[in-house]
Amino acid sequence: QFGTLPAMAIGYLMPQRRTAEWCAMALLDQVLHGGRAGRVYRDQVLEKQLAVEADGGVDDLFGYDGPTQMTTRIFHKPEVSSEETLGAFDQIIREIQEKGITANELAQIKVKWCSDYFATLEGGRGGHMPKFGLMHLLACFTLFDGEAQLVNTILDGFLAVTTEQVQEAARSFLQPQNRAIVFRKPK
Numbered sequence: 219q220f221g222t223l224p225a226m227a228i229g230y231l232m233p234q235r236r237t238a239e240w241c242a243m244a245l246l247d248q249v250l251h252g253g254r255a256g257r258v259y260r261d262q263v264l265e266k267q268l269a270v271e272a273d274g275g276v277d278d279l280f281g282y283d284g285p286t287q288m289t290t291r292i293f294h295k296p297e298v299s300s301e302e303t304l305g306a307f308d309q310i311i312r313e314i315q316e317k318g319i320t321a322n323e324l325a326q327i328k329v330k331w332c333s334d335y336f337a338t339l340e341g342g343r344g345g346h347m348p349k350f351g352l353m354h355l356l357a358c359f360t361l362f363d364g365e366a367q368l369v370n371t372i373l374d375g376f377l378a379v380t381t382e383q384v385q386e387a388a389r390s391f392l393q394p395q396n397r398a399i400v401f402r403k404p405k
Contacts, residue, residue, distance in 0.1 A: 318385035
């Protein structure tokens, strides 16, 4: 449905998994891409009305052991330039880098993060593969960490993240030299 719209994908390199920075970036990902409540969607689609859709995130936060990216996808209106859209996106990033996020926003993100994690543990793939999410996480923690029991304790690192750590992650990792951008300009 978005094939005729101009679009962009902005990918930032993620920190090494299971570090404090990784936990902070995962929560920052929720701040930016938390559905319709995420800052990117609210700013680009609802407030400035530059785009018709904006989403993103890390494809599988627990399922990688090496370089990966947090990617934002923005489908903007044809009458809005890619430069204007990217400028508005960069302003969202600058605001977090300069002002951070509030304690209330972080608390809400943590509640959603826990809810999503538990939903993953309980989730399946249709009726034929119940508890797929739990199996996937056990496999990831066994393969990458040699610690299947992390499935029970991995949330602790995310729940310990502070607003200052989220702001520092934005300052450290959301830099132009740490990103790649792909522009799509349909005929």
